[in-house]
Each structure stands twice: as C-alpha cells, then as structure tokens.
Amino acid sequence: MWLGLDDTDSLSGGCTTLVFHQLLDSLPCGHGEPRLVRLWPFASRRTRGNAALAVEIENYEGIAEWLDEYWNKYILPLKGNISLSEHDSREQFPSDPGMVLFDTQPDPELYWKAVRGEATFIDGGIQWGGHGRIGATAACAWPGNNSTWEGIAWRKGERLVDEGALKIVDGFEGTFLCRDPRTERGLISPRGPCPVMFGVRATTKSVAKKSTQILLEGSSPTTGSRIFQTNQASWDHVSGCSKHTVLRKEMMKGGHIIINDFLLSFREGGPVNLISQFLTEGDEIAVVGMEYERMLHIEAIKVLHSTAKSRPICDCGTRMKSMGQNQGIRCPECKNISSDEWIEVERIPPFEGWVQPDYDSRRHLAGDLSTNPKW
Ligand SMILES: [Zn+2]
Structure with missing residues (x-):
C-alpha cells in the first residue's frame, strides 16, 4: 500500500518532513523507503520548497482506521496555519494538509503532471483533508528510478551544526550542495x-547515512533523523535541453533579460544573467529551463558559438581599414589592398560550458550540469 502526505508546513514551526517522520515512527506496520518528492515550483498554492512525502507500507489489517484516528489527532489540527513561502513577497496560503492511502502505486503519469505543471485532484484510494492530497498522490506516484538521497535531522532547540563536521561531509565523494564553493557558506x-536542523544531500543512500551520522555528532541536540529517497537534482521538472540562435535581446527594468521574446534570464540568475548580457545577435546557445506563462525560465545556459566581425590584419600586423562602402579595405601602414572586408573572430564568453545560478539560488530539482552533464 502507498501512503502520502503534503501541505502541513506552517510558520509556527510545522514542517511536512517532521510530521511525516513522526507518523512513520508511530505506524503499527513496517514500511519501505520514505520519499521526499519536489513538485512543480510554480504550483499556485505550493508550500515551502514544494515537497510532498510518501512511503510504501505493509498490508495491515485496520490501517485505514488507524490512519483516520492519527489524522484527526495529529495532522488535522495543523490545518489553517500560515506557511512560510520561499519568497517573502509571495502570497501566503494557510496550510491545507492532505493524506492519501492507495492499495497499489498510482499511475506515474500523475507524478509527471505534478512535477511539470499544475496538477488537480484525482479519485481513488482513501483520502483525508484538502489541497495537500494532490502533492501526496504525486509523491506516491513518483517512479523513483532517478533518485538522490537526503538525510534530515530535526532540532530540539537551537540550530547549530559544527563547521568541522560540515567540512568532513562536504569532502565526501557523493555529497552535493553542502556549501557554496564561492562563499564557503553552508x-x-x-x-x-523551521524545525529542521540540517538536510544533507547525497547521490547514494550510504553516503547520505554516513554524512547524517557525522553531522548528528557535530550538532546541537536533535529529536530524530531520517534518510529520504528524493527526486532532487533529477531535472524532472524540465522537458529537456533546447538550442537557439540569438535573434533579439531585450534588457528589462530590474536587470532581467529576454532573448528571442521567449527565453527569460533573471537578474537573480547571477552567472546565467552574465552570459545573457554577453550574448549578441547570431550567437548559438543551448538552454535548459522551465516553461511558465509562455516564457522559458532559464536554469542553465551554454554558449555553443559566438563570433564577431572584424577587419582582417594585414601581413605587416596592422588592422586593415575600409576604404568606403564596397570599396574594399586597405592597410593604413603599407597600403596593401584586400577585397575580403570582414573576418569572423571567436568571442570568449565569461564562463565556459554549462552555466547555472549560484548554488543557493538553484531549484531543488536542478542538478549540477558541470559535474553531472545530462545534456
Ligand atoms: Zn600592412
């Protein structure tokens, strides 16, 4: 059977990962790998980080009644708390928890709908609560065959993680996003x-486990920890990479840039926006991003080809000059004449290869294309 939960976050300290962790601790039956599934970042009522949780549980006589009681006692009271959104300017929605129970895993199509667009309610299984049922169902439906791992611990009081422990974990092969290499910030x-002490990401379960253990030893008291299978860094939210020739570029107020009326580069994109500034008509680029309201929000960009026209250099080493329209060019020093008016010179972009926003501005679903080239 599959059990899913979503939308219990609140400003007063509720966090769906903790609510789910406590539910798992209380379950009267065994369960499989708990999963933390990130969904479409633009969902209109998304919770902080837009993560839903799910787990496969053993068949257990009376589980529906047990869950019903647990729901009423521990989860329903979280309804209506105001949740903390990732951007302060966003409209704040009161949490509307949802829980679902299915006999068999729901169609993976439900996951793909919810990770790449706005999903809606479906019938089936047993469902509790409100809006959270959508994400809870999608988390159950996630096929889970392209996954990473995250070890999460919840704090008792203060949030303090030892710098030395973080350094050790950051040095492990297989952890990622532990710290920003640019600022060294954890x-x-x-x-x-939020009640989370830390969340450490890794490409394998064993590295997530080992890292969590080390961080636990180096942090203030916690109330518990758990390893989750996740779709973070999977790029599941984008449909792929596309190539474009730059035809037009428009600089917007606030520093955003629109390329070809369709590709949107945000000022907050840092290095991505620097590349967009560099681009000029005729350049060839590859981009990865998410389509929203008919614009592709660029999350990664690569300059494939960028050239500029220049007057050729004469054999004597001097740059040649035009003698007038269609009159050919001439060297101002030795008066050499040529009819090849222009040559193409390669322009060197400010960054090589795939370029992404700084680490702390990336989406949970975005992977690192410089270490893990997918396209
Ligand atoms: Zn010359």
Whole structure:
C-alpha cells in the first residue's frame, strides 16, 4: 500500500518532513523507503520548497482506521496555519494538509503532471483533508528510478551544526550542495523557524547515512533523523535541453533579460544573467529551463558559438581599414589592398560550458550540469 502526505508546513514551526517522520515512527506496520518528492515550483498554492512525502507500507489489517484516528489527532489540527513561502513577497496560503492511502502505486503519469505543471485532484484510494492530497498522490506516484538521497535531522532547540563536521561531509565523494564553493557558506541548514536542523544531500543512500551520522555528532541536540529517497537534482521538472540562435535581446527594468521574446534570464540568475548580457545577435546557445506563462525560465545556459566581425590584419600586423562602402579595405601602414572586408573572430564568453545560478539560488530539482552533464 502507498501512503502520502503534503501541505502541513506552517510558520509556527510545522514542517511536512517532521510530521511525516513522526507518523512513520508511530505506524503499527513496517514500511519501505520514505520519499521526499519536489513538485512543480510554480504550483499556485505550493508550500515551502514544494515537497510532498510518501512511503510504501505493509498490508495491515485496520490501517485505514488507524490512519483516520492519527489524522484527526495529529495532522488535522495543523490545518489553517500560515506557511512560510520561499519568497517573502509571495502570497501566503494557510496550510491545507492532505493524506492519501492507495492499495497499489498510482499511475506515474500523475507524478509527471505534478512535477511539470499544475496538477488537480484525482479519485481513488482513501483520502483525508484538502489541497495537500494532490502533492501526496504525486509523491506516491513518483517512479523513483532517478533518485538522490537526503538525510534530515530535526532540532530540539537551537540550530547549530559544527563547521568541522560540515567540512568532513562536504569532502565526501557523493555529497552535493553542502556549501557554496564561492562563499564557503553552508547550505545544509535552513533559516527561520523551521524545525529542521540540517538536510544533507547525497547521490547514494550510504553516503547520505554516513554524512547524517557525522553531522548528528557535530550538532546541537536533535529529536530524530531520517534518510529520504528524493527526486532532487533529477531535472524532472524540465522537458529537456533546447538550442537557439540569438535573434533579439531585450534588457528589462530590474536587470532581467529576454532573448528571442521567449527565453527569460533573471537578474537573480547571477552567472546565467552574465552570459545573457554577453550574448549578441547570431550567437548559438543551448538552454535548459522551465516553461511558465509562455516564457522559458532559464536554469542553465551554454554558449555553443559566438563570433564577431572584424577587419582582417594585414601581413605587416596592422588592422586593415575600409576604404568606403564596397570599396574594399586597405592597410593604413603599407597600403596593401584586400577585397575580403570582414573576418569572423571567436568571442570568449565569461564562463565556459554549462552555466547555472549560484548554488543557493538553484531549484531543488536542478542538478549540477558541470559535474553531472545530462545534456
Ligand atoms: Zn600592412
């Protein structure tokens, strides 16, 4: 059977990962690998980080009644708390928890709908609550064959993780997004009232486990920890990579740039936006991004070809000059004449290869294309 939960986050410290962890601890039956599934970042009522949780559980006589009681006692009371959104300017929605139970795993199509667009309610199984049922169902439906792992621990009081422990874990082969290599700032601990002490990401379960153990030893008291299978860094939210020739470029107020009326580069994209500034008509680029309201929001960009026209250099080493329209060119030094008016010179972009926003501005679903080239 499959059990899913979503939308219990709140400003007062609720966090769906913790609510789910406690539910798993209380379950009267065995269960499989718990999963933390990130969904479409533009969902209109998304919770912080837009993560839903699910797990496969053993068949257990009376589980529906047990869950019903648990729901009423521990989860339903979380309804209506205001959730903390990732961007302060976003409209805040009161949490609307949802829980689902299915006999068999729901169609993977439900996951793909919910990770690449706005999903809606489906019938089937046993369902509790409100809006959260959509994400809860999608988390159950995630096929899970392209996954990473995250070890999460919840704090008792203060949030403090030892710098030395973080350094050890950051050095492990297989951990990622532990710290921003540019600023050295740790990226494993959230800020604000959230009950999470840290979340450490890894490409394998064993590295996630080992890292969690080390961080636990180096942090203030925690109430528990758990390893989750996740779709983070899977790029599941984008449909692929596309290639374009730059035809037009428009600089917007605030520093955003629109390429070819369709590709949107945000000022917050840092290096991505620097590349967009560099681009000029005729350049060839590859981009990865998410389509929203008929614009492709660029999450990764690569300059494939960029050239500029220049006057050729004469044999004597001097740059030649035009003698007037269609009059050919001439060397100002030795008066050599040529009819080849232009040559193409390669322009060197500010960054080589795939370029992405700084680590702390990337989406949970975005992987690192420089270490893990997918396209
Ligand atoms: Zn010359």
